Amino acid sequence: MDPMNKMEQLIEQLNQYNYHYYTLDQPLVSDKEYDRLYDELTALEAQTGVQLPDSPTLRVGGELLDGFKPHRHLAPLWSLDKAQNEEQLLLWNGRVQRLIQDYNTKHPENSLPAPSYAIELKFDGLTLNLTYTDGKLVQASTRGNGVVGEGILAQVKTIKSVPLSIPYQDGTIEVQGEGIMNLSVLAKYNETAAEPLKNARNAAAGALRNLNPRTTAERKLSAFFYNVGYSDGIEFANHQEMMSFLRDNRFKVNPYVSYHDDFSSVMDTLHSIVETRSGLDYLIDGAVIKLTDMRTREVLGYTDKFPRWAVAFKFEAEETTTVLESVTWNVGRTGKITPLAKVEAVELAGVTVQNCTLNNIGDIERKNLKFALGTRVFIRRSNDVIPEILGKVTGEQDGQEIIYPESCPACGFPLEQRGAHLFCNNSLDCKPQIVSRITHFASRDAMDIETFSEKTAEQLHDELQVHEAADLYTLTFEDLIKLDRFGEKKANNLLAAIEQSKGRDLSSFLYALGIPNTGKSTTKVLADHFRSLAAVMAATEEELVSLPDIGGIVAESIVSFFADPFNQAGIQKMLELGVSPKEPQAAAAVTDSFFSGKTVVLTGTLHQLGRDEATARLEALGAKVTGSVSKKTDLVIAGEKAGSKLTKAQELGIPVIEDENEFIRLLNDN
Incomplete structure (x- = not known):
């Protein structure tokens, strides 16, 4: 042959x-x-x-790759709204029922069927998006931001449950799933590994985002698939047809997919999953409930972030006990000293836990942990957040004392206690503070300097004496090319990103400066009101407190920041080096709107309008949208899961709109 x-x-x-x-x-x-x-x-x-x-x-696995190349998905990969408990899950179902009923009332000739539900396990691995053209696997990528991910085709090809070719050959499809490492595979791998892997989730994610596909192959990953996100020509009537399509095309579909016509059956099945979770050979952190009918999905549509026809039910936080071994102290951007607890390694929700949050010395006192070193403590892990210590198992003061530092662990400067926190005031010569400030300045919500990281900031500080944000704009190609891990391409990319950042908008620039006690919403208020950097810098406390979202403490922080000669010099240096914050354009005044002249606070989840769209439409109608409720607030829009802001508004007697449909009607009437 x-x-x-x-x-x-x-x-x-x-x-x-x-x-x-x-x-x-x-x-x-x-x-x-x-x-x-x-x-x-x-x-x-x-x-x-x-x-x-x-x-x-x-x-x-093939040769070592140079880097990950971005891949733009053919269709968005959506996040899922989360239900943290059964009450929130019932609220989701009630909203689905109302939306279907509303549609059927308006379209009796083309009504939607009664809702039926699919339940799938929510795998704790790394989301995969596979692209097949004419039956051949041509691309694989991570989720990324839902629009653009990282191309990992070479890595995904090493997963033996991923088909390299499929029977369906009529154009292009995108299929979503989850790359995982089975717990039994992890245990066997660790028996001979020079460096044992700590948990299955990180093992899978680390393998798939590894530039050496041979490393991926060694981990012997698997994958389950659950969605066709894009197709040139195939359509499905329901979720069952989609699952059949995946099975027929040799994709591995998890057997724990169930279908229900009654929501009480959904709840019973979720209870069963929680009870049997520990017996699975892979990690899950919840379950996903989806409407099965595809036309209903299309009618219900999406918010700016989530599909309305699906929800993730998150398992309750898991708790256990372990021994508190030691406490270290870390220095943050503002000089705040934060304790970090090291505990005896313990498995919790499928993860090996060794570090836990302690917040501040007030937290230590409140939880009776001052004399807890060497004793057993309760810890809790919720979702992917670093676990926290809840308190001592016994009420006795029978452990060694946690000694609070008197001087900065990084620079040795004497510490000052303010309330429940310790602070290092050596802001000009304390390396962790400097590195954190520069990292914050370059972050996405600030000056958005692409490819910049904390490691980059540390390297520039140590080797090029970059001690403030303004120093970034003095860097040259000759400076960067002599650094370790900086080739010509990386140096040029960083310089181009720094150059591009010079024209960021005023709000982003103010946020990048890291003014104490101010966040993105406050810097936007400043930019929109004063409309120029010079005006913001010259503002008095009296002017500032008259603005929505700004109280006495925040006003004092802003004035003090711009009065500091070091900050003034840094800003002036940036301006001289070409930084030119873009001033906001004045919007046409709206005086006849229901919202014009009102200070409005949005809280909770809006399902028909996203937060950003709602804010933009309110501002276009002459409202000022702020982030906190005060006596200056005229109106609160409360969506689902509204919390403390709604409570405060009710206490102050501020008008509240809790019906999203009424809110949209008012927007549309203007």
Whole structure:
């Protein structure tokens, strides 16, 4: 037989065996027989110098890659709204029922069916987006920001449950799933690993985002698939048809998918999943509930972030006990000293926990932890947040004392206690503060200097004496090219990003400065009101407190910041080096709107309008949108899950709109 024909025959045969072994868990041949055929294929590839696109030999991993290339998804990968408890889940279902009823009332001739539900496990791994064209796997990427991800095709090809080719060959499709490492595989890997892996989630994510595909292959990952996000020509009537399509095209679909016509059955199944969760061979952190009917999904649509037809039910936080071993003290951007607890390693919600949050010395006192070193404490992990210590197991003061530092652990400067916190006031010569300030200045919501990281800030500080944000604009190619890990491309990219940042808007620039006690909403208020950097810098406390969202403490912080000669000099230096914050354009005045002249606070989740869209529409109608409720607030728009802001508004007697449909009607009436 011709070698090429023989190779094609072997590939088809081996891929069939792989599919039955890794996807269906139904081996057709012995390992010895499989290895004989695999070796025959390897020999033919060596003889011909050809490796066909769907050859199983590709799964061992290839050469080391230069870097990840961005991939723009053909359709957005949406996040899911979260229900933290059964009450929130029932609220979600009630909203779905109302939306369907409203639609059916308006469209009786084309009404939607009664809702039915699919329940899937929410895997704790790394989201994968696979692109197939004419039946061939041509790209694989991470979720990224939902629009653009990182291309990881070489890594994903090493996952043996991912088909390299599929029967469906009519154009292009995108399929979403989750890359995981089975717990049994992790345990076996760690038996011989030089550096054992700590948990399955990080093991999977680290393997898939590793520039060496051979490392990915060594981890022996798996993947489950649950969605067709884009297709040139195929449509599904319901979720069941989509799952059948995935199975028919050799994708591994998790067997724990169930369908329900009654929501009480949904709740019962969720309870069952929680009870059996610990027996699974992979990590899950919840379950996903979806409406099955595709036309209903299309009608209900999306908010700016989430589909209205699906929700993630998050499991309750898990708690355990362990021993508090030590406390270290870290220095933040503002000089605040934060304690970090190291505990005896313990498994919690599928993760090995060794570090826990302690917040401040007030937290230590409140939780009776002052004399807790060496004793057993309660810890809790909620979702992916770093675990926190809840308190001592016993009420006795029977442990060693946690000694509060008197001087800065980084620079040795005497510490000052303000309220429950300790502070280092050596802002000009304390490395962690300097590095954090520069990192904050370059961050996405601030000057958005692409490719910049905390490691970059530390390297520039140590080797090029970059001690303030203004120093970034003095960097040259000659400065950067002599640094470790800085080639020509990286140096030029960083310089281009720094240059591009010079024209950021005034609000972003003010936020980048890191003014104490101010966040993005406050800097936007400043930019919109004063409209120039000079006016903001010259503002008095009296002028500032008259603005929405700004009280006495914030006003004092702003005035003090701009009165500091060091800050003034840094800003002046940036201006001289070409930084020119873009001043906001004056909007046409609206005087006849219901919202014109009102100070409005948005709180809770708006499902028909996203927060950004609601803010933009309110401002276009002459309102001022702020982030906190005070006596200056004229109106509060309260969406679902509204919390303390709604309570405060009610206490102050401020008018509240809690019906989102009424809010939208008022917007549309103007």
